[in-house]
Amino acid sequence: MQRIVKFFREVGREMRKVSWPKRKELTNYTVTVLATVTFFSLFFAVIDLGISELIRLILE
Incomplete structure (x- = not known):
């Protein structure tokens, strides 16, 4: 249990170091x-439509 608590404390410490983007960014x-x-x-x-039409022309 102590390892889990330590893990979350370290996660919190690291998250404070993160450079979050500003609102405009x-x-x-x-x-x-x-x-x-x-x-x-x-x-x-558009590419899909073109290829579909090309295949229709070839098969008719």
Whole structure:
């Protein structure tokens, strides 16, 4: 039991050393991730549509 308590104390000590992002940084990172995901989703949707149409043309 003592080892578990020691472990959580050390975890708490280490968590205080962590450099957390500021609100503005976090907002910028979130917008960047959402924009990237949106771009790649649309990109792959267009590629998928193109390949599907190409295969339909070949098989008909």
